[in-house]
Structure formats: structure tokens, C-alpha cells
Amino acid sequence: MTTRVEAASDRPAVPTGYGSSYVAHHTPGERSRLGTLEAAFDPATIQALTGLSLPETAVCLELGAGAGSIAAWLATHRPRGHIVATDTDIRFLRFQPGAPVRVLRHDIVTEDFPAASFDLVHARALLCHLPDHDRILERAAHWVRPGGWLVVEDLTVQPVDASPHPILRKITRAGEVLFRTTVGTDLRWAQTLPQRLRGIGLHDVQARTTPGTIGDGGATDAFWTATFEQSLPAHLAAGTLRHEDIEAMRALHRTPGFTDTAVAMVSAWGRRK
Template identity: 40%
Template structure:
């Protein structure tokens, strides 16, 4: 049956930490995405005592990387559900259960804010982005990263394309996510908020049966398959045919793009 209109958001109905297998999915996400993210973060001129905020920290892999990068600094790892973060023991790491939509943090609190796969899932993403910019210290950096599905639209594999698009439609309808246009608009939202030294990176990785992105998207689609079928975005047969692509050793395609943008707050 269709999902009710008064649905919960991301992490409540879909892909939340309480769902079976979510830790494995987040580990797959880190395997697929962390290397490219870290490669950019390592180029930013952060002071050793920088104050960092990782929003939607998940397993905390980026937060722990920032602890190494800023050995005299502090890192706040924030998420709606911190069950995968609570066991992290480091006096410089502050684990906080935090809703970025309503949190009351002082202006100028952080020298770096990292938010991956967050804004695209928030219907009020424009307002939240402005809040993040307001939390930057003068000269601080904001790094945001989100998915855009445009490479999937030209896929020559109909079963893969159908299932990926069905997953997109389900997440969009259930959560209010924009996995098409939001990240594709980067870096314009950062420029519009006065950030400088703005950069852009687009990562479009291969999907195979054993590639990091193949594992990530297979796990993600398995998490939402019931909602896809119940909501009428695809039939059970279409879901099975699409998932079979991820088990086929001869299958190769492109993952959705991961678009990153970063910029620096004015110093005065």
C-alpha cells in the first residue's frame, strides 16, 4: 500500500541507523566515498587547532580523519542517531545528537564544516545551508557533498536504470529528497551565500559486482526495496531484475555522481 503523506524523514522511514544492515551500508558508503572526500579536505589550509563539525557523521570515519588532520583541534561529530559514534573514545571528539534543522549553535563556531549526503535529503535545504554558513568562523571552510543521478539516465542497462530511478522516486516521495537538481546546481548555492575560494569536484565511479560503489548501491537499494514495491515505483520483478545486475560479474555501469563543493567564509 502507498506510504502515508505524513511520513517521517530520512533516518525515520528509510535508511535509518535502527534498520538491520545499516552499519554495513554506512561502511560501504565510507569505502566508496571517503578517499575522494579526504583528498579534497587534505588540500584545505586548516590550522592544527581547527574546530571541525561533521554533520551526519554516520560511522565517524571523516570525523576521525579530522582528528588526525587537526591534532590540537576539536571535532564535533553530529547525527540524529549517534549509536555508531558513542563508542568512540577520544577526548578531542565531541559526539552530539543534533538536528541541524533546529540546533542552536553560536555563529562563528567552526573552522571547518563537513556535510555529506545531508542537504539533498532535507526539504528545507536552502535554509539549512544558510545555517551552516552562519556557523563558520571568519575564514572557515564549508564542504558539502551530495548525489546527483544524472549519469544513470543514460545507462544502456534498462533493468539497472529502472531500479535506480525507482529508488530515487521512492526516496524523493518519502523523504522530500532532491537527488537530481540540488547537487547538480553546485557550486551556485555557496557562491550565493558569499563564500570565496569555491571549488567543485564531480566523482562518477564504476558500478560492478564488487566495486565499492556497486556494494554501496546494492546495499542501499536492498534497504529501500519494500518501500519501492509498496509505493508502486517498481514491481517485485523489476526490483529483482535490477538487483541481479549487481550480482552479475559481467555487469559494468556508472554510479550516480557525487558532487562536492567547498568554499571559504569571508575573513571580515
């Protein structure tokens, strides 16, 4: 489904990419924001990974590992396995001494792995930020061994379309525009993940969507709040939001009893023949 995005400013810009954006690792608060992402969505990721049949000695690839919680979980649950944790910026990737994790500075857009190297390839909140997701999805599937699993998870802003709160719709759509024009992010493609996994020939495809509830003080609320607050200087500089929009959103968020859903995480996985 495509939805026309409307916001205060939708002027074309050339995306500079993730590493120069307001969510780059050098941004103040980014390590903490990644921690809120992990707390919000690790339970869904772990539930999906736990359901897969992986050998005790599984060789796993964690792409765009961020602050590394899923690589650490894999290391704990497959101590006889081997986990490769990649990112273009590896400063947050620290593991227990002796953990079976190799950290690799690696750009998924430009760098390869040998075909059929891994029992599991996992990427969360990564492909939506990258150009040409379909090509990257195919390459990631190519790195999976026959019988192994590709698990891809990405955020979608689709839930906000049904929000009864105009200011939340405005803020979220402005965030969608800012992510698209500065990073190159597509916050709508996640909805199509299951069909895309089938389209590249994976079988046993399954999917689950985890709503990002906000306003209830829970884990997804903390992630949404951290992302909203961190994006504000970039919004004000780009003209995608004004001070009065920001104050109106904060006031709604503080309103007793307010809850809504602005985003959701789509988790989809399939097996290579």
C-alpha cells in the first residue's frame, strides 16, 4: 500500500545516509536510544528466533548489529555456535570475554559474504534505511545455507494512518519525511516483507507484527520518545516541524490516559531451499 506523505515540508533533498544522520552513532544519546529499541523489540525478535530450528553449532550473521543485544543473545543460546556481528560503525559492539562472537566492520550495501555461509542471517531495523532493499534482501538470502533461515524485521509507520490524533499523525509523517530525505529510509516497505521473502524463493515464510504502543510508559513508548526527542534539532533545522507542533505533541503525550500506536515492527522469516 502506498500512502501520500504530507508534512510541513516535503522538499526534495539528497539523503546523506545513516552515518551522517541524526541517528548516527556519534549523535549524543544514540547509544541510549538503541538500548530503548532493544528493550522494545528484543522480546519479539527472540520469540521469532527461538521458534527456528537452528543447529547447536549454528553459524549466524547479525547484520547492522547496532548495540549488539541480539548477537549477545545468540552467543548465549548457541555457545557452541559462531556469531558474526556486523555494522558500519562497531563502536557499541562489546561482548563478554569468550563469547563466540566476531565483530566485523562491514557495509551490507557494498561488501559481500561467500554464498551459503550461514545457518541464520538476521537484520532488524536495517534494510528500511538502505537504498535498493530488494537487491540487499536477495544478497542476504544468498548468504544463507540451504535449510537455513533469513529473518528480516523493519519498522513501519502504517499504524499511524488510523490514529485519531491529528498531531500524532503530523509528527509521525514529518518523521517519515525527515528519515526519507536525510537517511533515505522507507518506513512503509516492511508491510511487504512476507511477500518479498516468498518472491525471492524462500519457503516456510511466516510473519508477526508487534505494535509500538505509546503513552503507556512501556518499552515501545520509551523507544518512541527517545527517537522523537533526538530528531527535534534535525526537524527544526529542516523545517519539517515547528516548536508549536513539538509542544502540542508533548502535551498530548502527557495527557492522562493517552495511548496510541504510531509504529509497528514487522518480523518476517523464511527458509532457503
